[in-house]
Amino acid sequence: MEKEESQQEIKFKKGSWKPEEDLLLTRYIETHGEGKWKTVSKRSGLMRGGKSCRLRWKNYLRPNLKHGEMSAEEEDLIIRMHKLLGNRWSLIAGRLPGRTDNEVKNYWNTHLIKRYPQCIKRVRSSESSSNKRKKVSHSPNPPTINAAQMSPHSSNSNGCDAGSSDKQETVTDSINSGSSESQKLQAISNGGCEGTVAYENPPWLASLDSYSSISVESFHEKGSEWWSWLESPLYFPEDIMYPTVLP
Template sequence: MRNPATATATTTTTTRNSKGSKTPCCSKVGLKRGPWTPDEDELLATYIKKEGEGRWRTLPKRAGLFRCGKSCRLRWMNYLRPSVKRGQIAPDEEDLILRLHRLLGNRWSLIAGRIPGRTDNEIKNYWNTHLSKKLISQGIDPRTHKPLNPQHSPTHLKASSSSIPNPGATIPNPNISNPASSSLEHARRGQVMADKENEYFQNHYQSDDVAIGHGFTSLLNCDASGIEMRNNQSQGISNEEDEDINYCTDDIFSSFLNSLINEDAFTNQNQLQQQQINGISQADTLIASTLSLSQGWESPIISSNFNQDPKRLNDHLN
């Protein structure tokens, strides 16, 4: 429970992040919190249409709003932006969210980027309120997308599926050992994924050892707003790295994700469950391995191409 008193605190409070910098927050004197009024929305939307986005910290003052910059940005990004699609999540969107979550985990911004008009916040909320419960009711762990009942799971899946589901769980730290990461199974999963990555990138690049090494991680670096993100990220990096990031076009990102999303195994949940009961399938291994990339397990092809430097890989994944 948040203490209501903090909303009307009479002292200016700031917190410090790990780098020691001040992080202004909405608890500053005189700043309004809580739901936005139509008038505030109008002020914000009008100002941004006229002056453009950015400089969020000073925007409220310039726009005549008594809100913190973060609050303004959030309101614009999640609600006021013209491109934001309101209304019920369609069945096909729901299906896509499920597939992407299986691939990417709680990378809401990445997931949102694949669903036009939907924001990360909206998808996150929808997941927590609808989809996670739906999966649980189907006996599926929403975090791992594996059967909840350990009795029905293959031995090698028990470790990750026997826990109580926690939809809001933090993505595991790659540095913290994962049961799967220390096993032969991990090695096998990694090799399958490595083969799949190799196959994919060999089909899409002429220079294997260069492209493979950077391709997948570049893809994960891409976001919905791929172009914008590239523009931002490419600033201040070397030419060589810039060239690598240029591999990360929207087309490549799309086609690779689509190639994973459209795997037959994704299309039938019961079929997938049966495969898991009978024994791990290649598609399942691919899913697990792909998921592992976003959740901290290690893929040999990735690490080998990052000079055995998990930190660098992790940096790219994050």
């Protein structure tokens, strides 16, 4: 049985999708709806794996998708969100109507990464200390957010800028190490910076019931409030995280 299926998988077609395949998939989903991708791949007549079907639909065929150049607003939001969430592309894409996680990821990797190389370092160093993919809610509701990744970056007069990979490591190290609960919370609420926090703490800190995550329920409840806060210029002063735009 398993052997049979694995043999069948070998027959799955790979590579670029042809217009007629797109049409088949679109018609099938319009009739039967999304989901059960394994079934889609079998019943639609496509010789494609379920994963491939899903990806094609989500990234290309789905209605209301935007293609083409990112607007300045979208780009700005990506930068802000990336600073906050790191490489959580699906979350970032969720705030960009019509854009997919793959598109955001590609855009970041091809366009923005050149302009903000200091940010790569920061994310990599932060991910190296918490490399495991963070839990994301299965429901369509907002996900669980890892508090370490949401830590606000303080303004500073003590070299504690948000672009500092060292400082980011300090935060995550502190959180991941065997520090006490209160020390961990301190590390988060200070954004890893000892001393003054020049910018107002984020509203979600008040809702933290543990150092590691914010509950789905509380995020759902307060989500829009937090997002609008996130999007405010106060939170990510451009001159701190991105002091220069490289030529």
